[in-house]
Amino acid sequence: MDTQFDLTIRNGRISNADATFNADIGIRDGVIVAVQPGLPPGREDVDATGRWVLPGGVDSHCHIEQLSGMGVMCADDFYSGTVSAAFGGTTTILSFAAQHRNDRIPDVLADYHRRAAEKAVIDYGFHLILTNPDETALREHLPQAVRDGISSLKVYMTYDKLKLDDYQLLDVMDTAGELGALVMMHAENHDMIRWIAHRLLERGHTAPKFHAVAHDPLVETEATNRAITLSRLVDVPVLIVHVSGGETIEVIRKAQQMGASVLAESCPQYLFLEASDSDADGMEGAKYCCSPPPRDAASQEAVWAGLLDGTLGVYSSDHAPYRFDASGKLPKGDKTTFKEMANGVPGIELRLPLLFSEGVLKGRMTIEQFVALTATNHARIYGMAGRKGVIAVGADADIALWDPTRQVDVSAGMLHDNVGYTPYEGRSLTGWPTDVFSRGRSVVRDGELKAERGSGRFVVRGRPEVPRAGAEGESRRAFKALIGMKHAARYSR
Numbered sequence: 001m002d003t004q005f006d007l008t009i010r011n012g013r014i015s016n017a018d019a020t021f022n023a024d025i026g027i028r029d030g031v032i033v034a035v036q037p038g039l040p041p042g043r044e045d046v047d048a049t050g051r052w053v054l055p056g057g058v059d060s061h062c063h064i065e066q067l068s069g070m071g072v073m074c075a076d077d078f079y080s081g082t083v084s085a086a087f088g089g090t091t092t093i094l095s096f097a098a099q100h101r102n103d104r105i106p107d108v109l110a111d112y113h114r115r116a117a118e119k120a121v122i123d124y125g126f127h128l129i130l131t132n133p134d135e136t137a138l139r140e141h142l143p144q145a146v147r148d149g150i151s152s153l154k155v156y157m158t159y160d161k162l163k164l165d166d167y168q169l170l171d172v173m174d175t176a177g178e179l180g181a182l183v184m185m186h187a188e189n190h191d192m193i194r195w196i197a198h199r200l201l202e203r204g205h206t207a208p209k210f211h212a213v214a215h216d217p218l219v220e221t222e223a224t225n226r227a228i229t230l231s232r233l234v235d236v237p238v239l240i241v242h243v244s245g246g247e248t249i250e251v252i253r254k255a256q257q258m259g260a261s262v263l264a265e266s267c268p269q270y271l272f273l274e275a276s277d278s279d280a281d282g283m284e285g286a287k288y289c290c291s292p293p294p295r296d297a298a299s300q301e302a303v304w305a306g307l308l309d310g311t312l313g314v315y316s317s318d319h320a321p322y323r324f325d326a327s328g329k330l331p332k333g334d335k336t337t338f339k340e341m342a343n344g345v346p347g348i349e350l351r352l353p354l355l356f357s358e359g360v361l362k363g364r365m366t367i368e369q370f371v372a373l374t375a376t377n378h379a380r381i382y383g384m385a386g387r388k389g390v391i392a393v394g395a396d397a398d399i400a401l402w403d404p405t406r407q408v409d410v411s412a413g414m415l416h417d418n419v420g421y422t423p424y425e426g427r428s429l430t431g432w433p434t435d436v437f438s439r440g441r442s443v444v445r446d447g448e449l450k451a452e453r454g455s456g457r458f459v460v461r462g463r464p465e466v467p468r469a470g471a472e473g474e475s476r477r478a479f480k481a482l483i484g485m486k487h488a489a490r491y492s493r
């Protein structure tokens with residue numbers, strides 16, 4: 001039968017970041033070509049009656065097949081990581097291509113490209129982790145990476161092998177501003193952590209629960225304030241990743257209110273876990289340790305508020321998967337101190353179901369806010385607007401069908417990552433993505449994987465869409481001209 005559509009998804013309730021409506025979707029060659037009621041069936045026709053039809057999630061912060069600063073390999077490669085993402089309703093990931101200090105950036109990028117192209121089942125892009133911002137990196141390699149569609153980079157203010165000092169951070173921001181690239185900041189004060197940790201270890205406080213003590217909230221607040229101040233000095237946008245709670249969010253909110261070009265992200269662990277979770281028997285607590293650490297109930301409330309009022313524009317997983325053994329979390333078995341544990345928690349598959357169940361279905365946020373925080377804002381901020389994170393004519397057909405009534409009891413065994421545990425074990429969630437399409441290809445259908453290894457594609461990203469600095473940005477023009485900075489005018493919006 002000849003039909004104008006390869007695939008139709010009909011009779012569903014569609015939500016985008018700005019509206020919810022009933023319509024059918026017509027897809028041809030992987031692209032949405034019609035969104036309207038009453039479409040005729042395509043060659044393949046999916047009946048979405050009773051399900052919500054949402055843009056596939058975009059997870060703009062996950063660590064896949066990456067060697068950490070401490071030299072530990074993630075448990076997920078680009079196959080298990082993207083399969084797990086897809087089962088949780090995500091159709092695009094932005095993971096990290098990590099430079100270690102002696103690495104040549106073009107070699108790093110070629111290596112990640114090769115591995116992802118062989119294995120990914122959904123679309124992907126990379127942020128470059130920059131640990132050696134020398135002249136060659138800043139003048140040659142970073143501009144080339146941006147031209148090749150990697151328009152964001154992450155820098156660290158802590159970890160011995162990753163951290164940049166303030167001088168280097170300014171150099172990176174200056175270059176990013178010229179290129180129109182977005183700087184993502186891991187904002188924690190290195191020396192505060194070192195100092196607290198030293199005193200804890202001296203007193204024999206080695207258990208996982210002391211990780212959260214060493215990473216006191218003020219560690220994060222100080223570094224966030226400094227990162228924002230550096231970015232204001234040079235009038236270059238910055239995005240603070242994995243924000244954990246109250247005072248830090250206040251710092252960000254205040255800077256945004258002043259018109260500074262500051263964006264921020266939070267993650268499931270700051271809504272659904274607490275520091276007290278890491279106070280478990282033996283080494284169990286290590287399963288809940290990430291940096292910054294989960295805090296307390298008041299911090300969780302502050303994160304909810306920040307997500308709802310737009311202070312925190314993106315909700316990502318920060319999936320940092322390490323197995324609970326000597327290859328991952330516990331290099332010295334039960335003798336591992338909190339300083340030696342791999343930092344990070346898994347969450348790529350549960351990111352969306354957790355927020356859908358606890359946010360949307362419990363009435364804390366609208367479905368449109370859910371879509372904005374989990375997909376559309378990521379696409380805009382990271383240079384994929386109109387292509388990803390939206391159900392509209394011309395966009396890639398990245399779509400998840402959600403059954404809002406499905407009850408799921410979370411267990412590690414039901415997940416598709418390669419971690420072997422989940423910090424959300426035993427939670428009861430309502431709502432689950434039953435069918436997931438990437439560029440019109442069925443990736444998950446009725447709980448079964450349909451996509452081939454290597455069928456995901458690299459997403460060449462354009463300019464990040466970031467709020468322009470207000471009056472303060474204008475007032476820094478003369479300063480920037482005086483010190484020879486080229487004007488940062490290359491962000492879209």
Ligand code: URP
Nearest residue numbers: 186290291318320343344
């Ligand atoms: O603890 C965390 N978040 N580990 C992952 C690495 C990072 O800094 O995002």
Ligand code: ZN
Nearest residue numbers: 186241242291
């Ligand atoms: Zn980080």
Ligand code: ZN
Nearest residue numbers: 061063318320
């Ligand atoms: Zn991370």
